[in-house]
Amino acid sequence: MYSLERSHLATSSKTIRPRLAVPVGDPAGIGSEVVLKALADTEITQDCDITVIGSRSHLNETYQHLQNQPNFTAQNYVNPNELPIKDIDLQSHITIGTGNAGSGEASFTYLENAIARTLAGEFDGIVTAPIAKSAWKAAGYNYPGQTELLAQKAGVEKFGMLFFGKSPHSAWTLRTLLATTHIPLRQVADALTPQLMTAKLDLLVECLERDFGIKQPRIAIAGLNPHSGEQGQLGTEEQDWLIPWLEQERDRRPQAILDGPIPPDTMWVKPSQAWYGAIDPTKAHDAYLALYHDQGLIPVKQLAFDRAVNTSIGLPFIRTSPDHGTAFDIAGLGIADPSSMKAAIQLAIEMVARR
Ligand SMILES: NC(=O)C1=CN([C@@H]2O[C@H](COP(=O)(O)OP(=O)(O)OC[C@H]3O[C@@H](n4cnc5c(N)ncnc54)[C@H](O)[C@@H]3O)[C@@H](O)[C@H]2O)C=CC1
Numbered sequence: 563m564y565s566l567e568r569s570h571l572a573t574s575s576k577t578i579r580p581r582l583a584v585p586v587g588d589p590a591g592i593g594s595e596v597v598l599k600a601l602a603d604t605e606i607t608q609d610c611d612i613t614v615i616g617s618r619s620h621l622n623e624t625y626q627h628l629q630n631q632p633n634f635t636a637q638n639y640v641n642p643n644e645l646p647i648k649d650i651d652l653q654s655h656i657t658i659g660t661g662n663a664g665s666g667e668a669s670f671t672y673l674e675n676a677i678a679r680t681l682a683g684e685f686d687g688i689v690t691a692p693i694a695k696s697a698w699k700a701a702g703y704n705y706p707g708q709t710e711l712l713a714q715k716a717g718v719e720k721f722g723m724l725f726f727g728k729s730p731h732s733a734w735t736l737r738t739l740l741a742t743t744h745i746p747l748r749q750v751a752d753a754l755t756p757q758l759m760t761a762k763l764d765l766l767v768e769c770l771e772r773d774f775g776i777k778q779p780r781i782a783i784a785g786l787n788p789h790s791g792e793q794g795q796l797g798t799e800e801q802d803w804l805i806p807w808l809e810q811e812r813d814r815r816p817q818a819i820l821d822g823p824i825p826p827d828t829m830w831v832k833p834s835q836a837w838y839g840a841i842d843p844t845k846a847h848d849a850y851l852a853l854y855h856d857q858g859l860i861p862v863k864q865l866a867f868d869r870a871v872n873t874s875i876g877l878p879f880i881r882t883s884p885d886h887g888t889a890f891d892i893a894g895l896g897i898a899d900p901s902s903m904k905a906a907i908q909l910a911i912e913m914v915a916r917r
């Protein structure tokens with residue numbers, strides 16, 4: 563199923579050939595490694611033109627270092643000398659496995675460069691390798707993540723973090739939008755408002771139609787409290803505003819099916835069954851709206867850690883990213899799995915081709 567869809571899109575992208583920028587993320591993490599591994603896959607690179615944004619000398623050093631690891635296999639890596647690289651040299655020494663102000667400065671600069679050149683029309687989209695938010699902070703950049711920098715530079719106020727994962731078992735696709743993202747758990751209930759939820763739902767419905775061709779979406783919306791509040795006994799947000807908001811949204815969007823608020827503990831049962839092919843996938847939803855970061859991302863990573871893709875919706879260009887982080891604990895060991903990075907490039911190609 564997956565390969566059939568790929569070949570269809572490969573055909574449609576033949577004339578399109580997406581131009582993608584790939585900033586390598588935090589140079590102390592696994593970003594360079596997963597980029598060098600992902601770009602060794604000609605099945606992916608034949609469909610697009612990729613420009614890597616990072617330090618050429620650092621990429622060469624990473625490649626040499628990985629060659630000395632016990633599990634090195636030449637065909638799993640592309641030699642950086644064979645890549646188009648926008649070379650931005652490092653301004654300070656980097657210690658592999660330790661994010662710091664220097665590595666934060668570098669990853670911030672790579673992303674800024676990618677955004678500026680994309681906004682200038684040089685690229686159709688950006689596939690970002692992971693950065694460490696703490697390293698950005700150490701470098702003096704106070705952003706919750708790459709998403710917010712992308713939105714700010716693109717001049718958009720409404721944007722969303724949507725995770726996408728295609729099951730290798732059933733070809734069913736899990737799509738999870740987060741209503742709130744990188745904020746402390748203690749602030750979540752106050753951050754959630756009907757206005758915020760409407761903005762996220764607008765983005766999701768638009769994305770499902772434009773990028774996935776789903777005109778009559780079925781969307782599941784999670785509750786916040788245990789048992790969705792149990793009629794107010796275990797929390798009142800559902801009764802106070804979430805249920806009335808959902809009723810208004812159902813009136814406003816008759817073309818959509820909006821189910822919820824679904825008790826968070828059972829929200830992910832059907833997606834899991836659809837993922838493993840235990841139920842007819844049409845019994846699951848086209849997308850899931852989770853109210854906070856871990857409510858949505860625990861199931862995404864449980865099911866699809868090796869292949870899920872983070873997409874930023876609401877931007878004037880495509881942005882995708884692997885679902886994982888900098889993985890400082892395994893940086894430089896040669897054991898980082900590039901599958902999610904590959905999936906991120908593949909999805910960017912498909913989304914550019916569709917648009
Ligand atoms: N898109 C992005 O830029 C993201 C950045 N981060 C950042 O990454 C840093 C580290 O975050 P963590 O919570 O530790 O998550 P992480 O995803 O970096 O690591 C979690 C665990 O998964 C493993 N892992 C991650 N990617 C892997 C891969 N490709 N192959 C094999 N094993 C892999 C790691 O070794 C670690 O044991 C943080 O600073 C965080 O802000 C986290 C998620 C996404």
Ligand SMILES: NCC(=O)COP(=O)(O)O
Pocket residue numbers: 693706707708709710859872883
């Ligand atoms: N947990 C998702 C994540 O950290 C992605 O953040 P961003 O850097 O893509 O904004």
